[in-house]
Amino acid sequence: MGWPWDDPRALTQYGDREPTQPWTWSGPARTVTGPTWGGCVEVLQWILTAGRFSHDASVLAGGVLILETSEELPSATEVGWILRAMGERGLLSAVDAVLVARPPASNFDDRPDERERERRRAQQCETVLEVISRYNPDAVVCVGIPFGHTRPQWILPHGGHITVDSSARRVTADYS
16 A cells, blocks of 8 residues: 555655565466456446447457456445346457456555455455356466555556467467
8 A cells, every 4th residue: 555645745755555466367268369458347337327338349359358446345245246247248258358456455544454455355366257257268368466556566558559468378469
């Protein structure tokens, strides 16, 4: 967890970091390369509810869906509901791969111990894998990558291309 944005230390210090865990892979052993779309699941829920994604789900065909949760710490159940709604809309079945960020498990007001943080992450992982497999059992899925609202944090090319290789357990991005 970093520093509040209004704290001058946010400009010079990283804040607390903890090592990431091995990524969890699911789906068939294959390589997928495609453009990315997605973001914070809570924001995606708002976009979809407001009708701001007026495209047919086929525009995501062959793509890589990138998902993350925020420091609002939605429960695994809430994340499951959002993904289920995306599945019912056809968004999950349209993509060939799904990357899910390592979720934040604490914030400035809710600071559980390490065991509870790991439990929260594991619950979210299980829920995500279950829902995605229901709507797209052929998707290559990787959960736990350090992007989004987590530390340390990788930057992914939203709209750019990513290759997800489940056989080699590797994710590569094209930033050109």
